[in-house]
Amino acid sequence: GAGVSQSPRYKVTKRGQDVALRCDPISGHVSLYWYRQALGQGPEFLTYFNYEAQQDKSGLPNDRFSAERPEGSISTLTIQRTEQRDSAMYRCASSLAEGQGSFFGQGTRLTVV
Amino acid sequence: GNSVTQMEGPVTLSEEAFLTINCTYTATGYPSLFWYVQYPGEGLQLLLKATKADDKGSNKGFEATYRKETTSFHLEKGSVQVSDSAVYFCALSDRGSTLGRLYFGRGTQLTVWP
Numbered sequence: 001g002a003g004v005s006q007s008p009r010y011k012v013t014k015r016g017q018d019v020a021l022r023c024d025p026i027s028g029h030v031s032l033y034w035y036r037q038a039l040g041q042g043p044e045f046l047t048y049f050n051y052e053a054q055q056d057k058s059g060l061p062n063d064r065f066s067a068e069r070p071e072g073s074i075s076t077l078t079i080q081r082t083e084q085r086d087s088a089m090y091r092c093a094s095s096l097a098e099g100q101g102s103f104f105g106q107g108t109r110l111t112v113v
Numbered sequence: 114g115n116s117v118t119q120m121e122g123p124v125t126l127s128e129e130a131f132l133t134i135n136c137t138y139t140a141t142g143y144p145s146l147f148w149y150v151q152y153p154g155e156g157l158q159l160l161l162k163a164t165k166a167d168d169k170g171s172n173k174g175f176e177a178t179y180r181k182e183t184t185s186f187h188l189e190k191g192s193v194q195v196s197d198s199a200v201y202f203c204a205l206s207d208r209g210s211t212l213g214r215l216y217f218g219r220g221t222q223l224t225v226w227p
Contacts, residue, residue, distance in 0.1 A: 004156075031213050042117075042202050042217030043157070056211040091157065095213045101147050101206075102215060106156035 002026070004105035006092050012111045013082055021077045021108045025094030033102060034067055034077050037089040049075060082112045115140050115207050119218035126193055126225050134188040134221045136177075136203035144205040146170075146179050146186040147215070151200045160188075160201070193225045 005024040013019050025032050030051050035043035045059040051072040060066070064082075069075040079086055089109050093102035120135040138144065148160040148170070161170030166181035175190045186203060203218040 033214065035215075040219070042204070042219050043215070044217070045211075045214050048211050048214060050212070056214065058211075093157075093215075101145075101159040101162050102213060103159070104149075104157040 004092055004094050004103055006090075006105035006108050008108060009106065010109045010111075012113060015082060015084060015112055017082055018078065018080045019082055019110065021079075021090050021092075021110070023075045023077070023092030023105060025073065025075070025092070026096075026103055029094035029096050029103070030072070031095040031102075032069060032075050033093045033095070034075070035091040035093065037091055037107070039088075043091050046077070079110075082110075084112045086110060087112045115144070115205060115216045117203050117205055117216055117218035119201075119203050119221050121219075121221070123222040123224060126223070128195055128225055128227050129192045130225075132188070132190040132193045132197075132223070134201055134203075134223070136186045136188065136218060138184050138186065138203075138205050140184075140205055140207050142207045144207045146177070147204045147206070148175070148177055148186070148188050149202040149204060149217075151202065151220075153199070157202065193223075195225050195227050198223055198225050 007022045032049040034046040037043040048056040049069040064080045067077045089107045091107045093104045095102040145164040147162045149157045150160045161172040163170040163179035169178045200220045202220045204215045
């Protein structure tokens with residue numbers, strides 16, 4: 001597609017379940033980012049991929065969070081043993097070149113009940 | 114470290130009023146600066162950017178000038194429209210940190226009344 005695509009758009013899960021969030025970046029964009037946005041806040045960085053290499057995961061809050069991008073295109077953010085505090089909007093972005101800004105998907109709204 | 118501070122909202126204006134949303138930043142390196150906009154029900158969209166001091170970014174009637182001396186990147190529009198109602202985020206990316214990683218402000222909600 002022409003833009004960054006994220007799925008699902010909405011996810012409601014029970015506490016303790018694992019969830020997988022998918023991001024399909026703009027074709028040709030080598031940089032891919034995951035952000036988390038709490039209500040009333042700006043997005044906060046989680047992790048960064050350059051092609052298939054995860055080059056920065058300093059924003060992942062704990063080891064329940066992981067991400068992969070095995071073929072340098074689609075990425076999956078996985079949250080294990082979800083907790084209510086994980087409820088947020090999860091945003092994926094891709095970029096062609098540094099300094100040009102990132103293009104964002106519409107996000108996945110995760111609610112943990 | 115890197116951070117962005119935006120004026121708190123919400124901001125409520127009448128149509129055709131002048132808009133300013135203040136944004137200041139701190140950065141460890143040489144940042145590029147951005148404004149993103151989020152319309153209701155939609156994702157974040159890049160509105161404008163500036164990559165070096167004294168650059169002016171502009172788009173859709175919005176402007177912002179990269180002021181290194183005051184570490185600011187204030188967003189302005191001379192005459193707002195109802196369709197400009199959205200949340201506006203100031204952001205920076207710092208060449209000294211992870212390539213292209215964005216640091217965002219908290220966002221400013223703008224509502225424009227007819």
